Amino acid sequence: MPATTGSIGRLSRLLALVPWLLVNDGVTVTEAANHFDVSPDQLEKDLWLLVVCGLPGYGPDQLVDIDFWDDGRIHVLDPQTLRRPLRISPAEAMSLLVALRLLAQVPGSHDRAALISATNRLQHAVGEVDSSVLLKGVDVDAVLSNVTRGLQEHRILHLRYGGAAGDSVTQRDVEPLRLEATDGRTYLEGFCRSAGAVRTFRIDRIIGVEVGDVIAATEAQIPKTSAPEMAFTAKLILQPQVRWALDVHPMRMVTEHPDGSVTASIAAHDRAWLVRVIMSLRGYAELIEPAELRNVLSEQSAAALMAYDDLAATGSPGGHDMEV
Numbered sequence: 561m562p563a564t565t566g567s568i569g570r571l572s573r574l575l576a577l578v579p580w581l582l583v584n585d586g587v588t589v590t591e592a593a594n595h596f597d598v599s600p601d602q603l604e605k606d607l608w609l610l611v612v613c614g615l616p617g618y619g620p621d622q623l624v625d626i627d628f629w630d631d632g633r634i635h636v637l638d639p640q641t642l643r644r645p646l647r648i649s650p651a652e653a654m655s656l657l658v659a660l661r662l663l664a665q666v667p668g669s670h671d672r673a674a675l676i677s678a679t680n681r682l683q684h685a686v687g688e689v690d691s692s693v694l695l696k697g698v699d700v701d702a703v704l705s706n707v708t709r710g711l712q713e714h715r716i717l718h719l720r721y722g723g724a725a726g727d728s729v730t731q732r733d734v735e736p737l738r739l740e741a742t743d744g745r746t747y748l749e750g751f752c753r754s755a756g757a758v759r760t761f762r763i764d765r766i767i768g769v770e771v772g773d774v775i776a777a778t779e780a781q782i783p784k785t786s787a788p789e790m791a792f793t794a795k796l797i798l799q800p801q802v803r804w805a806l807d808v809h810p811m812r813m814v815t816e817h818p819d820g821s822v823t824a825s826i827a828a829h830d831r832a833w834l835v836r837v838i839m840s841l842r843g844y845a846e847l848i849e850p851a852e853l854r855n856v857l858s859e860q861s862a863a864a865l866m867a868y869d870d871l872a873a874t875g876s877p878g879g880h881d882m883e884v
Contacts, residue, residue, distance in 0.1 A: 568807050573598070574606055574613075578624065578642035586633045607634070614640055657682050661764070662746070706769045707748055710736045716772035717750070722765045729767060734759070735775055792850065794834055798822050799844040809837060823848070835860055 573596055581592065593603040607628050614623035625638035660679045710717045719732040734750040737758070741747075748766070752759040798805055800820035806813060815823040828834045835857050838845050847854050 570606070574610060575642065577606060578610065578626075578636060578639045579644055581626070581634050581636045582639060582643060585635055588632055589628060589634065592634060604628075653682060662741070703763060703766045703769050704746075706771050707736060707739065707763070707766075710769075710771050711739065713771075714775050716775055717748075718770040718772055719761065719766055720768040721761055722767055730754075732759075732761075733772075734761070739763075792831075793825050793827050794850060794853065795823065795825050795848040796838065797846045797848060798824055798841070802841045802844040805837075805841060805845070831856070839864065 577592075577596065580595070581587070584592075587595075589600050589603055589607075593600045596603065598606075607626055610624045611626050612623065616622075621638075622640070623638075624636075624640050624642065626634065626636050628634040657679065660675060660682065663675060707717065709715070715736075717734045717736055719734055720729055721732055722729050731754075733753040734748070735753070736748060736750040738749050739746060740749060740760075746763040748761045748763060749758065750761070751757070795814070798811075798821060803820075803822060805811060806822070806824060809826060810828075811824045811826045813822050813824050817823070826834070826837075831853055834853070838847055838857060839861060847857050
């Protein structure tokens with residue numbers, strides 16, 4: 561099942577469900593379930609929950625009234641205050657804008673024209689956030705591919721870079737150091753030979769990049785750094801006692817099991833962080849993949865248990881047990 565089965569996703573679905581049903585009066589439970597990407601059973605549970613929601617007082621005339629049990633078709637009789645779809649808040653709009661800008665810089669088969677169009681429309685709706693704009697026509701995939709090659713092979717990069725202060729385009733020879741993601745944007749940090757100092761370049765402002773010769777003797781007196789750890793996806797099983805983790809961590813439900821446990825996926829870029837998250841769930845979470853991380857988790861869990869055993873054997877500092 562999709563991630564909308566979580567409590568936060570369910571709340572969003574419930575708030576959107578009533579206005580949609582008003583516009584689509586008489587749809588079947590199955591049709592509504594397909595639209596919201598849930599099972600018919602889940603949609604019926606949503607409807608039963610809605611009909612006991614309402615305004616304080618909670619009398620018959622203060623509850624949401626929906627008829628869906630007579631002929632299998634759904635009719636909203638009294639939507640209370642849920643007649644109109646909710647509008648996103650400024651903070652939510654800003655989060656979407658940041659996410660769209662970041663997605664535009666990620667390699668892959670995205671519809672970049674649609675991304676730019678959506679970003680511009682959202683930018684217009686929320687107002688001007690800063691003076692920067694997305695440069696149209698930039699092949700982000702090609703830019704990132706060449707920048708990555710330059711980092712891996714330690715080669716000079718010849719950049720054509722559009723600055724944010726104006727419409728000028730400058731030529732830069734850059735010794736690449738690292739890629740970084742900050743505030744929803746991806747940046748290249750490198751030693752700019754033109755400026756004679758380390759500079760940071762926004763990936764979506766690099767109009768073009770050519771990979772040059774191997775850097776034999778760098779002009780920058782900066783230690784070489786490795787590229788950041790790549791993001792990965794792990795799969796784990798959560799027992800019913802820790803299903804709340806779906807709403808706290810960046811997890812997505814994959815399968816719900818009859819005993820109440822779930823198989824979930826989680827996106828991460830720091831393996832040590834993921835190990836700490838799983839250990840914090842007190843044995844109610846089992847890591848399925850990646851397989852190589854299972855050994856690390858097993859070793860660290862055993863070390864943690866051994867530390868508790870040592871503490872129990874030695875007691876408090878000084879060899880005396882503490883009274884509580």
